[in-house]
Amino acid sequence: MGEVDARPFPPGDYPLVVVGSGPGGIQVSYSLRRLGVDHALISADEAPGGMFRRFPFFQRLLSWTKPYAPVPRGSRAYERYDWNSLIGEEPSHRAIQPEFMDGTSEFPSRPEMEAQLAEFVRRAALPIRYGCLWEATRRDGDRFVLETSDGEYRCGLVVFAVGVAEPFTPEMPGRELVAHYVDTRDPETYAGRRLFIVGKQNSGFELASGLLHWASRIVLASPRPAKLSVETNSLAGIRARYVQPIEDRFMGGGVYILNASIEGVERAGDVLRVRTRATDGGMDLAIEADEVIAATGFVAPLRDLPALGVATFGPSRLPAQTPYWESASLAGIYFAGTINMGSPGLKKNGVAGTGAVHGTRFNARILAREIAERHFGVVAPRPALAPRDVVGYLLEEATDAPELWNQKGYLARAVLFGADGPYDEGIVPLQAFVDGSGPDGVAIGLEGDSEGVIRPAAYVRRKGAVSEVMLDPDPLNEFRGSSDGRARLTAALEGLLR
Amino acid sequence: MTMTVAERAALLSRVTLFAGLPEASLQALAELAGEAEFGDGDAIVLQGQVGTGLFVIVAGAARVVRGGEELDRLGPGDYLGELAVIDRMPRMASVFAVGPTTCLALASWDLFRRVDGDPELVHSLLRGLALRVRHLSEHHSH
Amino acid sequence: MAGTEELIDELSDLALFADLARPELAGVAHTLEEEWYADGQRILREGFSGTGFYILLEGEVAVRIEGQERARLRRGAFFGEAAILLGEPPGADVVAAGRVRVVHVAGPALHEFLMRHPNVMFRMLQEQTRRLRSANRWAR
Ligand SMILES: Cc1cc2nc3c(=O)[nH]c(=O)nc-3n(C[C@H](O)[C@H](O)[C@H](O)COP(=O)(O)OP(=O)(O)OC[C@H]3O[C@@H](n4cnc5c(N)ncnc54)[C@H](O)[C@@H]3O)c2cc1C
Numbered sequence: 192m193g194e195v196d197a198r199p200f201p202p203g204d205y206p207l208v209v210v211g212s213g214p215g216g217i218q219v220s221y222s223l224r225r226l227g228v229d230h231a232l233i234s235a236d237e238a239p240g241g242m243f244r245r246f247p248f249f250q251r252l253l254s255w256t257k258p259y260a261p262v263p264r265g266s267r268a269y270e271r272y273d274w275n276s277l278i279g280e281e282p283s284h285r286a287i288q289p290e291f292m293d294g295t296s297e298f299p300s301r302p303e304m305e306a307q308l309a310e311f312v313r314r315a316a317l318p319i320r321y322g323c324l325w326e327a328t329r330r331d332g333d334r335f336v337l338e339t340s341d342g343e344y345r346c347g348l349v350v351f352a353v354g355v356a357e358p359f360t361p362e363m364p365g366r367e368l369v370a371h372y373v374d375t376r377d378p379e380t381y382a383g384r385r386l387f388i389v390g391k392q393n394s395g396f397e398l399a400s401g402l403l404h405w406a407s408r409i410v411l412a413s414p415r416p417a418k419l420s421v422e423t424n425s426l427a428g429i430r431a432r433y434v435q436p437i438e439d440r441f442m443g444g445g446v447y448i449l450n451a452s453i454e455g456v457e458r459a460g461d462v463l464r465v466r467t468r469a470t471d472g473g474m475d476l477a478i479e480a481d482e483v484i485a486a487t488g489f490v491a492p493l494r495d496l497p498a499l500g501v502a503t504f505g506p507s508r509l510p511a512q513t514p515y516w517e518s519a520s521l522a523g524i525y526f527a528g529t530i531n532m533g534s535p536g537l538k539k540n541g542v543a544g545t546g547a548v549h550g551t552r553f554n555a556r557i558l559a560r561e562i563a564e565r566h567f568g569v570v571a572p573r574p575a576l577a578p579r580d581v582v583g584y585l586l587e588e589a590t591d592a593p594e595l596w597n598q599k600g601y602l603a604r605a606v607l608f609g610a611d612g613p614y615d616e617g618i619v620p621l622q623a624f625v626d627g628s629g630p631d632g633v634a635i636g637l638e639g640d641s642e643g644v645i646r647p648a649a650y651v652r653r654k655g656a657v658s659e660v661m662l663d664p665d666p667l668n669e670f671r672g673s674s675d676g677r678a679r680l681t682a683a684l685e686g687l688l689r
Numbered sequence: 690m691t692m693t694v695a696e697r698a699a700l701l702s703r704v705t706l707f708a709g710l711p712e713a714s715l716q717a718l719a720e721l722a723g724e725a726e727f728g729d730g731d732a733i734v735l736q737g738q739v740g741t742g743l744f745v746i747v748a749g750a751a752r753v754v755r756g757g758e759e760l761d762r763l764g765p766g767d768y769l770g771e772l773a774v775i776d777r778m779p780r781m782a783s784v785f786a787v788g789p790t791t792c793l794a795l796a797s798w799d800l801f802r803r804v805d806g807d808p809e810l811v812h813s814l815l816r817g818l819a820l821r822v823r824h825l826s827e828h829h830s831h
Numbered sequence: 832m833a834g835t836e837e838l839i840d841e842l843s844d845l846a847l848f849a850d851l852a853r854p855e856l857a858g859v860a861h862t863l864e865e866e867w868y869a870d871g872q873r874i875l876r877e878g879f880s881g882t883g884f885y886i887l888l889e890g891e892v893a894v895r896i897e898g899q900e901r902a903r904l905r906r907g908a909f910f911g912e913a914a915i916l917l918g919e920p921p922g923a924d925v926v927a928a929g930r931v932r933v934v935h936v937a938g939p940a941l942h943e944f945l946m947r948h949p950n951v952m953f954r955m956l957q958e959q960t961r962r963l964r965s966a967n968r969w970a971r
Contacts, residue, residue, distance in 0.1 A: 362836060414857040423939075452854055468854045468857075469854060470855060470857050470858030470861075471947075502867060502930070504932060505865040506865070513869070519868075537879070538935070539879070540937060540939055541935075541936075541937020541938065541939060541940060600881075640881070657876075772963065775957055804949045807949075812945055812952065815955060818963055820917060821963055822913065822963050825963070
């Protein structure tokens with residue numbers, strides 16, 4: 192562990208600059224450093240942790256770290272059960288989160304998560320320039336100039352890991368009377384108050400759950416009916432942790448859930464009045480409340496990047512990205528962390544890649560390798576495989592690989608067939624494999640089918656055309672010994688296993 | 690001639706468009722359908738006019754004519770205007786009764802009135818058409 | 832959830848949503864997921880399971896079977912529903928021709944979406960009828 196310069200990376204010329212010291216920025220910088228890619232890491236914050244230095248408000252994460260897993264702590268397979276630790280290449284950099292948990296829950300508290308991220312940075316001696324705000328961007332020939340509060344950074348490439356945590360409240364009459372999720376106070380200050388929460392996604396239900404025993408009445412409203420994760424069979428939807436308000440509503444416990452758009456908020460004496468319009472054929476209402484809170488989401492803080500040519504889309508104004516997380520419209524600009532949701536992948540059965548740490552930490556490591564290869568000539572080894580081992584290896588990965596489990600339908604293990612026989616291409620974005628060109632090969636991932644049942648899915652590329660081979664599910668998700676899987680894969684790879 | 694709802698439903702079920710409909714939807718359509726009588730040589734539909742409904746021949750016969758040329762002959766159980774009942778496009782041919790002819794008639798606005806109350810009906814129709822489009826395009830590409 | 836007002840305006844211009852009043856349209860806009868594609872990217876993949884239903888908001892897409900272009904679709908067109916309704920993988924690739932913005936309903940969510948918005952479904956039915964007519968000139 193070397194001495195870390197308190198203010199490294201002064202303004203100047205760098206081959207690459209990473210912006211952001213949340214989990215995304217830390218992971219990509221760590222992985223780049225391991226590959227020997229010279230770069231600067233800057234952040235507006237004063238300490239590592241990004242969004243987790245403040246959110247979630249009610250202090251426990253949505254993502255688990257299971258202290259007792261069926262595989263040893265610190266092993267690669269354990270990463271599937273520990274969603275929060277960053278991915279280290281050395282034993283002391285791995286599985287840090289469980290060291291920082293008090294054992295009362297498998298969901299770390301916010302301060303435990305923050306501590307884990309800070310500890311990772313400390314153990315890896317990762318240099319970060321804090322207190323450096325990126326303010327504007329311009330082109331200078333084929334290079335970029337980042338104007339910051341400390342001065343100008345010139346670079347050929349940028350990785351923006353700036354998160355998706357800028358509060359957004361939609362335009363509506365009386366918007367100034369509406370607080371945002373990020374303005375939430377200590378729970379006891381809501382004692383006996385009537386709350387109106389705009390938004391029925393996780394942040395809205397997180398507030399409702401956290402304030403359930405404080406508020407005297409809670410109304411949740413948004414145009415679209417709430418969906419539960421246990422119905423969508425994915426992380427999209429209200430997480431199981433936050434369904435208590437829904438149960439209370441059915442029991443008549445002072446929680447009301449409306450499918451309605453908010454037409455406006457106005458002051459009526461001491462209280463606020465919210466006008467709602469039903470979107471499901473129900474009644475239009477004017478509802479009194481002491482407080483109105485918008486849990487209406489977050490946007491990516493991209494500043495002037497759209498003007499520079501970065502295409503964005505959707506309600507979170509995410510930058511559109513290639514399967515390798517480069518801006519789809521401006522070469523040389525890359526993204527890491529939760530902003531990777533702008534590259535949703537194949538979205539089979541509607542399931543996109545996750546923007547949470549358990550998935551994006553793997554994206555970041557793949558991104559580092561891609562940048563190292565494409566721009567710095569640092570080529571990762573591709574170990575050769577014996578033809579007879581290929582099928583077994585693929586089924587092994589389907590059973591245990593944390594990348595495949597945590598980024599279902601999004602990341603895959605690829606084996607390519609070169610002139611000298613099969614070799615391990617590594618973990619790749621599935622979309623890059625199925626839509627890309629290249630030698631014949633096979634990629635295996637895991638996917639939930641339309642009923643949410645998890646199955647291994649293999650994609651075989653021959654002469655540029657890719658076909659899908661869905662394998663059978665297993666009640667215990669143990670695909671290693673599947674004779675059917677073995678037979679199907681062997682048949683699908685007929686002629687290639689030489 | 691007056692038919693029972695069950696008889697009308699049985700006739701409608703022969704129309705390819707309605708082949709996959711649940712019994713309840715078919716009954717509901719049968720209740721909306723009316724009977725129309727045509728004398729010998731009467732136009733059942735005229736080429737170029739906007740199609741407003743579907744006709745199933747119950748008794749009698751009809752000639753399908755386009756530009757003066759007879760294309761086809763229809764008899765009991767045959768039907769016309771199957772797609773017009775949905776999209777109200779102009780008729781591509783005229784159809785004239787041959788002798789006294791009785792038809793079961795379903796108007797496009799009656800079908801449209803069912804849409805809100807019976808979305809499963811529309812869903813079945815959509816699925817049925819998707820299947821036909823797929824069969825046709827497979828046919829064409831091979 | 833940001834920016835849905837603009838999306839509502841955009842949707843209200845499309846024939847598919849012509850029968851919907853604003854509150855219902857708001858419900859629709861919040862249900863649809865927006866996506867963006869670069870030139871040449873595939874939106875639907877021939878032979879792949881688990882596909883979705885798409886409505887084209889901006890740009891053009893090409894329908895390709897075994898690499899051969901069969902049709903072009905433009906703003907307001909929709910695709911992908913047949914594969915879901917029939918429970919079979921798409922019989923064609925749909926590829927972005929230039930930059931493309933679409934909204935999307937996931938396959939498993941389509942039935943509920945259609946049941947909730949029967950007027951939208953009826954518009955789809957009318958369009959499907961036109962497709963059948965053009966595929967089969969002799970359709971009566
Ligand atoms: C309310 C809420 C709860 C969540 N809960 C979970 C959870 O329990 N588990 C989970 O895995 N994920 C959760 N997420 C998703 C979460 O945002 C990500 O997993 C994670 O924080 C993303 O890390 P990141 O590095 O991409 O972004 P962030 O953690 O947001 O970090 C962004 C970094 O960029 C810096 N930055 C931004 N703009 C600038 C600028 N202009 N100049 C310089 N620096 C800048 C910030 O200072 C910060 O350091 C939650 C999200 C929200 C909104």
